[in-house]
Amino acid sequence: MIDPVTLAVLKGRLEQIADEMDATLFRSAFNPIIAEAHDASHGLYHATTGATLVQGKSGLPIFVGAMSFAVKAVIGKAARDGDLAKGDVYIFNDPYDGGTHLSDFRLVQPFYRDGKVFCYLASVGHWHDVGGNVPGNYNPVATECFQEGMLIPPVKLFRKGELRQDIIDILQANSRLPGSLYGDLNGQINALDLGMRRMAELLDEYGDTVVAQVLVELPKRAAKLMAANISELPDGTYSAEDYLDNDGIKDTPLKIALDLTINGDQMKLDFSRSSEACAGPVNISLSTAIASIYVATKHLFTEVPANAGVLEPIEVIIPETSLLNVRAPKPVGGYTETILRIIDVIFCALADVAPERVNGCAYGTINALSLAGHRKDGSRWVMFSFFGGGHGGHPEGDGLNHGNAPISTATIPPAEILEAAYPVMFTKWALRPDSGGPGRHRGGLGAIYEIELLEENADVFLFGERGKFAPPGVVGGQPAALNKFTYQQDDGDHIPPLVSKMVGIKLKKGQHVHLETPGGGGYGHPHERDPKSVERDIALGFVSPEKAIDDYAVVLDANGGLDLGKTTELRKAMQS
């Protein structure tokens, strides 16, 4: 067995290789979704199973779980073709075969040592535009993946170290932004080159046997740690349900239901009661579902290292008819919305048995908003961004105002950068009062973004959620405010018929779109909130006096100040 010290040392070294690959791509990427939002990831994967061995710490959390499926897909392809060679690099974005959605392009490369595959290295990044009906590829009315973009199965981008320009030509011809695509692809190649070099150096230094032993041992340790965490939870079955507003086609809610069973040091997640596959793009593939379970688990048990071992004590049940387990050509472009809901139900199911671990649900929608058109000189512009919201209240305090989605670590581009790059002007970029779910620890606030068009015409697309079902609170905490989107036309402001999803809104110069994002759910009963904290929330404008009275059972005096005595009395009376 490997000695514990070498194990600890090499764990750090291996993680650093993946981190360094992340950093290389972030810095050199062309599109802001990778460069600013860090929608990319890198890691090392098992030579025969594709299981995640080591993953970078700075990449997009959701990819951490998804990448091993991508490597498995390549291993399968190479086995069928029987022509895997040193210097090969596969590229693909097939969401049903180890992918997430079409925007995410994966590069997978075998790392050879003494003529044998030692492990795989992989890189994934979200490209700016991969064709399809909608710039930026968040097409809320897609009914087949062909309307979402090009679909590339695993093919060789490099054959024995030689770049196949044909492949790049095909990719570029299918994108609205071929320059951006070329730049991002180059960044990913650079990241893999660097990873290969670093891996070789490490093996030369420590020897192949030692490193191989470490790679076997690390997932074992993670599995053991995860099992230890699970066994601390009481045995039993715990359930939670939540809903997606609709699939973008038909205005019917879609159920995401979880029955979570703890049995000793094993956990079973059964999603069988969830809705069946839908017509629109909020379906996901099985690999994506498992990846999101991984993310939820890592948020709950932060100390478990990021590798395949985490999932070992966890059994997942999702029927093949479910919207959480679809195959081609069912559309999956809006996978981000569905996986956020999976994370929410896992937190809610565990809230009663592990209140010290969970938090109120975060705002729960990516709000992919794109404004696109042509400038006076005829050039095309596409402003595509994801917007933030509140995080849930938690055992230690109120939720974070205006945070990023739990599946990502993305930062938002500054308003000034967007205004400098596109013909838009933000007329509001602010926190949204009364959007945090009431609770002993209040949910964080969502945001209000209002954008005015400065060019003659633009088309607007929105892919959001939580317009009908608010982010829930936990442990007695209340839900946050709903997502709210309006767009201005000649006859005034409109709400989309499907609330948070719409394509082809025509905007004229001087007209606005207005987005109010949800806050986070509350934690603990709101009547237990310190009245002084409620008073401060009122003073800061986080909570209106009306809502304070309704939600928190506080009594205000004639000047709007807190009447502590009467508040205590009122709360006592309400309790009995």
Added chain:
Amino acid sequence: MNKASSSYAIGVDVGGTFTDVFFLNEATGHCEVAKVPSTPGDQSQGFIEGIRQKVTDFSDVSTVVHGTTVGTNALLERKGAMTGIITTAGFRDVLEMRRRDRPNTWGLWGQFEPVVPRNFRLEVSERTLADGTIRQKVNPTEVQNAARELLCLGAKSVCIAFINAYANSENEQIALQALREIWPNNYIGASSDILPEIREFERTSTTTLNAYLQPTVAGYLHKLETALKDDGFDGQVLIVQSNGGVMTVETARKLPVRTALSGPAAGVIASAHIAVEAGFPNVITCDMGGTSFDVSLVAEGKSALAAQSNIDFGMTVRTPMIEITTIGAGGGSIAWVDRGGLLQVGPESAGSNPGPVCYGLGNDRPTVTDANVVLGRINANKPIGGKLEQLDVEEAKKAIETHVAIPLDLEVMAAAEAIIRVANSKMAGAIRLVSIERGYDPKNFSAMPFGGGGALHTGALIKEVGLQSALVPRYPGINSALGCTIADMRHDFVQTVNGILKTLDMVSLDSKLSDLAAQGLKLLTDAGVSFESHDVLFELDMSYLGQTHTVDVPLPLNFDGGKIGVSAEVIHSAFVTRYQEVYGRPLEGIPVRILNLRVSTIGRRPKFDLGLLAPEDGISLNDTRTGTRNVWFDGAFHETGVFDRLPMSIGTQVPGPAILEQPDATICIEPDLQGRVDRFGNLIITRKEGS
């Protein structure tokens, strides 16, 4: 101002525990050092006391250069002034919304409390567009009404941060003028003066933190100057900035945010100077404290500068700072075994109070220092710092046994060594981060420890990372104070351009660059400090069109008062060269963009001869031997010589294993390493021949 005889240049570094003072007698060339306890309530007391240790008549002092943590502490402890922000309608929450981030990748329990609460952030109607067009002019009366409201609330300082003010400062300047008419003090600022650079959160945050620090830092500097004058001082006080250069007190009052990393920056400056003089232009400085390990890269004698830094989550300061990478591995870092059976060191730390188990102040979980004590590397009878008489080795051993040895099924000595190895590996990771990850080969670098604990680990680090050698300065414990006395004066300017190189007006770019250069040189002249020479550096932040991250592109141009001769060709070729250095493959056919221009003006202050620090001749290694200890290396005890470091003569060779002690540091030379005293009294540690 300078006196002909007996004039001292004094460097003062005020740390959390000690105030270090470095005295250079400019007339005789004589150097001395002093260390006194810091006075946290009013740092100026310890400051004056420190100088009094060696100088009685303060009129003998020509210059006092100061690395201060007053600003840093006010930020970390949120003890700045009540500050107001006046901003564009619709944008009052920019400071609190940040860039939509969260503190940790995993776990969703973050919180953020901005230094200016929401009711102190007021909006006025005004708007500038991204191209600089004024869409709505600001109304001075509205600004004054907002200011009065802030005064009523109790604001002591105020700043203006308007959207797109980097592109046109007109509205901000009108608002600033309106403020001046009614605001009762000078603690006012505008974002277009503090940081005329695109990105509203970073600009607002920097401007706000500046205003937040103004009353605190200005108050401190006033106290300091008064106290110095009361003792007869009539020389000049200079303050070290985070960029490693000094500024006048007048500038520091206006731009206190530039002192955010003042203290550590001075240490890096000293290291760079010592290293270059000693013939090691490439070093990685390593400062090991109680809870953290700070590393910084010096390449070809120059420190790396970072454009911005987060003092805490969401507390962003965007001014050039010496790039210091911090990881949670210090002497107080706690070693533990996780439930998966993996040995971990940190991030939890026992700090300096209660501190390591061996301090006997109540902590019972083993730390890195405890492992060093158990292994015999630290002298338990002579702890550094003088706070304690004796370290408790047995308790430290017991803690390692309980928390590490038993869970891992190791002997206690092996467990102690394992703690050191894991800690070293974390530190090595930090060194790789600043070297390998930036494309520098560790083979060409030496480690340079400063602070009290770093020199215990640097020997191991050179092996772990593959560094060339380690260079232990003569006085590792007072490095920052020494750095103060040799820091140059430096002023940095930034201005957002945001244009395509091909279509940019070169005449206007040239005059922008030369105007800022002239402005910077005037600041140097007005400071009344004597310089050996001036340097002006021009740099552009550039990228291919479509990229959001930029590379810093130094321009090979000189300033002689007139045009500097900038051209699209010069810029393009400088960009391609730099891009290749940073990323590898340059790209064809994509237009090149200039985001920001940067100008730095540097006044080179005379450096003193480090040879003045050198030890006396004629003392043999044996003369400095103070004893022998059993020290554990590589799985076994080695009989190890213990030596008094400071008296060691130039050229002394110290074969490992050896422990070298001095009042402010302990140096560990492992069995396969050797030490040599250079002509300045520095100790150079290298591998033994054949190992």
